[in-house]
Amino acid sequence: MTDFSANNHATTEAEMGDYFALLKPRVMSLVVFTALVGLLVAPVPVHPFLGFVAILCIAVGAGASGALNMWWDADIDAVMKRTAGRPIPSGRVAPGEALGIGVALSGFSILLLGLATNFLAAALLAFTIFFYLVVYSMWLKRATPQNIVIGGAAGAFPPMIGWAVATGGVSIESLLMFALIFMWTPPHFWALALFVKSDYGRAGVPMLTETHGRDATRRHVLVYTLLLVPVALGLGLTSIGGPVYMAVAVVMNAWFLKGAVDIWRRDDAACEADRHRVEINVFKVSLYYLFAHFGALLAEAALRLYGLGGWSW
Amino acid sequence: MVIRVEHELHERRKGRNAGVGLLLAGFIAIVFGLTVVKVMQLGDIRQFETFDHAPRPQLIPQTEVVE
Numbered sequence: 001m002t003d004f005s006a007n008n009h010a011t012t013e014a015e016m017g018d019y020f021a022l023l024k025p026r027v028m029s030l031v032v033f034t035a036l037v038g039l040l041v042a043p044v045p046v047h048p049f050l051g052f053v054a055i056l057c058i059a060v061g062a063g064a065s066g067a068l069n070m071w072w073d074a075d076i077d078a079v080m081k082r083t084a085g086r087p088i089p090s091g092r093v094a095p096g097e098a099l100g101i102g103v104a105l106s107g108f109s110i111l112l113l114g115l116a117t118n119f120l121a122a123a124l125l126a127f128t129i130f131f132y133l134v135v136y137s138m139w140l141k142r143a144t145p146q147n148i149v150i151g152g153a154a155g156a157f158p159p160m161i162g163w164a165v166a167t168g169g170v171s172i173e174s175l176l177m178f179a180l181i182f183m184w185t186p187p188h189f190w191a192l193a194l195f196v197k198s199d200y201g202r203a204g205v206p207m208l209t210e211t212h213g214r215d216a217t218r219r220h221v222l223v224y225t226l227l228l229v230p231v232a233l234g235l236g237l238t239s240i241g242g243p244v245y246m247a248v249a250v251v252m253n254a255w256f257l258k259g260a261v262d263i264w265r266r267d268d269a270a271c272e273a274d275r276h277r278v279e280i281n282v283f284k285v286s287l288y289y290l291f292a293h294f295g296a297l298l299a300e301a302a303l304r305l306y307g308l309g310g311w312s313w
Numbered sequence: 314m315v316i317r318v319e320h321e322l323h324e325r326r327k328g329r330n331a332g333v334g335l336l337l338a339g340f341i342a343i344v345f346g347l348t349v350v351k352v353m354q355l356g357d358i359r360q361f362e363t364f365d366h367a368p369r370p371q372l373i374p375q376t377e378v379v380e
Binding site for chain 2: 013014015016019047049050053056112115116
């Protein structure tokens with residue numbers, strides 16, 4: 001150990017990649033995609049460079065909330081096998097460093113987004129970071145098995161921010177894009193929880209599969225999927241929807257709903273017998289589901305450039 | 314003899330230093346690009362030149378007198 005590292009709390013020196021891992025890059029990719037769609041489907045064109053900076057700010061803001069989440073949840077992460085290798089529990093990054101990076105990047109992304117575009121978009125980004133850190137991580141996550149339901153809102157804001165970047169406002173279209181991700185998160189996550197053996201219980205985090213049992217979780221998957229369908233179809237009737245989106249939505253919702261019904265009809269014996277084949281399938285379908293819906297919105301926007309998108313032609 | 318002030322810390326932190334350098338360069342590029350785009354979006358620059366509190370008749374659009 002040198003004189004320069006004597007006061008370092010981390011046991012090994014952090015590389016650039018460790019700081020990048022703090023930003024949860026995999027979550028960031030979904031945020032970037034949905035925010036970009038929100039920005040591109042809006043009826044107001046945005047200068048490409050301003051659009052690029054806006055998406056960068058949203059991505060950095062999402063990354064900052066990831067770093068703050070890792071700082072707060074370091075004790076839980078250290079207990080669970082899946083997260084024990086993260087930069088803080090593994091000792092590569094000190095908790096204070098993660099906090100500093102999270103706070104600095106939050107301030108940077110919010111301020112730059114406000115200056116580059118508008119302050120409604122910046123306020124929405126600030127609220128998203130606040131929601132993820134305070135409402136989800138600090139309050140709900142350790143308190144209720146419904147944590148994923150309300151906490152999912154944090155992941156649902158990006159398309160709304162993208163829309164606000166372009167239009168400077170909030171509208172029924174952006175609210176429905178928010179609602180689509182918000183309602184999609186619980187069945188997506190619980191389908192995963194049904195086939196992944198987690199150690200949330202050991203870490204003191206209440207998960208529906210452990211607090212209310214797997215049958216209750218199966219019912220929840222079905223109910224939330226049923227609630228998701230009208231939101232997804234309703235979005236198709238707004239100014240950013242159209243026949244292409246509607247066709248995709250009908251197919252994907254029928255597919256997802258069939259999977260949710262299949263899950264609801266099963267019991268633990270059936271799951272063990274086929275090694276959670278249905279649950280794994282539904283989880284995969286849920287990923288295609290979100291990608292297809294936002295992809296279809298993008299296709300409608302592209303068709304609109306040629307006078308073909310939407311319901312008007 | 315070449316004077317070299319080298320410490321093992323320099324080698325150890327090479328990746329981090331390069332990363333920070335790249336981030337700073339990226340930040341400068343973003344601020345520069347934003348400035349260019351924002352200024353280009355201002356429109357006719359002559360409207361700002363008239364705000365210097367000194368009368369400059371040459372900037373006032375000439376109008377033909379219609380009889």
